[in-house]
Amino acid sequence: MELQRRGERRVERFLDVAIEVFNEKGYQDARLADIVKRAGGSLSTLYRAFGDKEGLVHALMERSIRDFGKEVEDLLDSPLPPGQALEEAACHMVEEILSPARIACHRIVTAEGISQPALRDWFRAHGIQPMERLLSQYFAREARAGRLRIEDPDMAADHFYMLVFxxxxxxxxxxxxxxxxxxxxxxxxxxxxxLFLQGALPRS
Incomplete structure (x- = not known):
């Protein structure tokens, strides 16, 4: 058990240091040897844990997606009226967006998406689209209950994501x-x- 716990701590340490290195150097220029030098351990241990640099990024993305997704899942369970529920959830989500881990992920998929299309598309498929689907479910539920006036929940989720984030x-x-x-x-x-909920035009 102690060996297992130490192994888990080593993996987390690799991820924490990888965030620093990716934010400093970008994906292309980051070297696994740099990460090992800062984190301690050995290159062979890192390879056993993640496979390669792309595997390390996948693990980093999965952790960020999990943390961000929890806030959207909590929104679906919220008993609060839409205005309050959406504000609270969005404020928690921007906290994750401003975390070093999420910034590293976004830099990889935006700045280096052309040269790394597999990572870019994986992040969209597993990180962005599932969040938009959960938002769409929330908007559809609130529309059915008469608490929101939304004709297309999918489009509303896309607009909300882009406007707010x-x-x-x-x-x-x-x-x-x-x-x-x-x-x-x-x-x-x-x-x-x-602004999303109220629009900008005066009410008749």
Whole structure:
């Protein structure tokens, strides 16, 4: 059991250091030897745990997707009215978007998506599309209950994702914002959610 726990800690340490290296150097220029040098352990241990650099990125993406997805799943269980529920969920989601791990993932799929299409497409299929499906389920449920007026839940989920998170993702991968800006970003997130729900035209 102790050996197993040490192995698990070593794997987590590799992932934590990989986040640092990918954010500093990008996917192409990051070397596994750099990660091992900082994390300790051996290159053979890293290969046994992840296979190769692409496998290491997959593990990193899976961890980020799991953390981000939990907030969307909690939204589906929320008893709060849509305005409050969406604001709270979105504020938790932007906290994950501004985490070093998520920034590393987004930098890989945006800055290096052309040269790494397999990683880019895997992240979209497993990280973005499932979140949009959960949002669509939420919008469909709230529309059926009469708490939202939405004709196309799938389109609404796409609009919500891009309005609330799209600009933030671009800013974070560009280095303009990070977790130190979280309070300001969460305030803007609440504003974006209200704009999504209320629209910009005056009510008749």
């Amino acid at each position: 799209g600009g933030l993702i671009i800013q974070s991968v560009s280095g303009w914002v990070d977790a130190t800006h979280l309070p300001r970003i969460q305030a803007r997130t609440r504003s974006a959610v209200r």
